[in-house]
Amino acid sequence: MDRANLQLDSAGNLRHFLSIDGLKRALLVELLDTAESFAEVTEREVKKVPLLRGKTIVNLFFESSTRTRTTFELAAKRLSADVVNINVPASAATKGESLLDTLRNLEAMHCDMFVIRHPDSGAAHFIARHAAPHVSIINAGDGRHAHPTQAMLDMFTIRRHKKTFQQLIVAIVGDVSHSRVARSQIHALSTLGVQEIRAIAPRTLLPVEAARALGVHVYHDMREGLCNVDVVIMLRLQYERMQGGMLPSEHEYYRLYGLTEDKLSHARDDVMVMHPGPINRGVEIDSAVADGPRSVILQQVSHGTAVRMAVMSRAMQRSIATTPSAKEPL
């Protein structure tokens, strides 16, 4: 079974959410539309709907995270599911059997969904391939591979501001080669049909051939790359994944690739500035830009809950063959 099919059931509905790659535009748009309805729920007096009442969701994090884990937890609670958070220190986790043992134990406790973050690329796919039929797997970031819910909340944020994707030029700036976020964003942006995707980075942080194969235009100069863009997505420098010699120095990196008001002036006037967080202020982005009027960084965080509610509820709906008349009367 290939990776794309693993995410969908026989009727083409979402079953796991592992990567954007292989999902059709209609499905992504449906997720964004559903998230709009959940965004309204999060503004109510009672920020909760009964959709996943009686379901148990496990946040299984083999890598530390505050924002992502918190928004997944909030999303699950706002869907009325029960949530268990399990943090497995990276050093204690080994591959293969022990990961499956963890899965089998949690399945035996009648859990229905696992939200998984893991330092190894492909971990979520591996677990999805071995999960029991009633269990859904959501990828909350695996190695350098994918972080699909982050990409979807970024798409949600872009659509809220720009309404459509078709005319947009989007630049992704920084550590593309270590970024699972960038990879998922590129798949999402091209599936949703933006006009142009650019990657701006030093040669050491950008796999040029791989980027071109995905249809991305490669730039090494910020002023050239930012010219006329509608959306700038800054990436965090992932020190923890870097080996020595990839960067000249933080100071040098900031001078060349740090987003400042001056460099941003080459973009369109209504440019929006995004960052998946956490921010390294003064390394990849100037505080004045991060906190400035064109920054939507905190909106991205707010949208994270609604988008994850949409992904979780869509993945939990089991496709039971229904006749049209079975759906109508209620």
Next chain:
Amino acid sequence: MSKRLPEIDAVLDGMARRLADTIDDSLDAPLMVGIRTGGAWIAERLHERLSLKEPLGMLDIAFYRDDFSHVGIDPMVRPSHLPVDLEGRDIILVDDVLHTGRTIRAALNELFDYGRPASVKLAVLIDRGGRELPVQADIVGAELHLVQGEHVKLQGPEPLSLEVRSDVDG
């Protein structure tokens, strides 16, 4: 097998008259809320006929249905919209067809997640019988006696028309 279906405009006129009496008797600045999609079309027309001061609210009960595990979320789900605070307010809930009562159960649950209304009145275009829950409407436009396997559906938004279909007919 054709049923005699009521003429919708005449039914709406009758509902509006009775609603106007109810409002005069007992309701203070009521908020009308339609249930998507058919109930919203009916609510729009009643709202206009009654010249209500408060803007119209819309509920999409997709997240409150009791059959999620069987049919999932309606892919056409849209945000609910309640333009004013519900707390302490009189509500007129509007739907097109009252059948099992499950839609109204879901709508009441959703309403209460916005606040605690002073009262809720239910107005429906058609009561077709077949209740599975203890739910009754305060204002009924017309009653329709259908047998099991028959369904009445409101087509719209412009023009509105009623259609009866039978599972047996296919």
